[in-house]
Amino acid sequence: MQLTVERRERAVVVTPSGRLDQTTVPDFQARLLEVLDETSGSAVIVDMAQVEFISSVGLRALNIGFKKSKAGGGSLSVVALRPIVREVFSISRFDKVLAVHEDLNAALAAVDAT
Template sequence: MELVEQMQGAVKVARVSGRIDQGTAAQFQDLLAPLLAPVKAGAAPLLLDFSGVDYISSVGLRVLMLAAKQVKAQQGKIAIAALTPVVAEVFQISRFHLVFPVHPDVATAVTSLA
C-alpha cells in the first residue's frame, strides 16, 4: 500500500495504490492522517485517487468513514476519483458512494473541487 501526494491546481491529490485490507489499513490511516488535518473551510480540498487500489475491505472502509467525518467536522472538502471496477462495486454495495463524492477520473474531480 502506497500513498503519493501532489498538488493539481488548487487541489491536493493523494494517489493511493495497492490493497487496503486488515494488513494495510493501519498504514493507510497513518499516511492519511497528516493530509486530513489541513483540509478545512477555505483550504485546499483533498482528492483520493483510487485508480491504483485493487481491493478495499471493511477495515479500509472504516478508515475512509473516519476521514470523511473528520473533514466534515473541519468543514473541508474530500472526494474520491477513479475507482477500479472491484472497488466501485464495494462502494456501491456498502453505499460509500453516498458518503463521498465519487468522480470517474482525477481530471473531472479536480475541476469539480476547484
C-alpha cells in the same frame, strides 16, 4: 501499500496503491489523517486508480478522513475506482456517502464548482 501525496493548486491528491485491507489500512489511515492535519480546510482527492481491492476497514478509513475533512471545512472525494472497488462501494452503499468521481478532472471540476 504505497501512498503518494501531490499538492496541486486547487486540491491535494492522495494516491494509495495495492490493497486497502486489515493489513495495510492502519498505515493508510495514519497517513491520510496526517495529510488532512497538514492541509486542513483543503479539498482532498483520493485517487483510487491503483487500489486493487478495498474491504470494510479501508472504507471506514476513508469515512474517518471524510468526517475529519468536513469538520475542518474542507472536502474529501474519491476518483477512478477500479471495477471491483466500485462494486464494493456499491454493495456497502459508500457511493451514497462519499463523493465519487470518474476521474481527477471531474473531481477538480467539482472542487471548482463549490
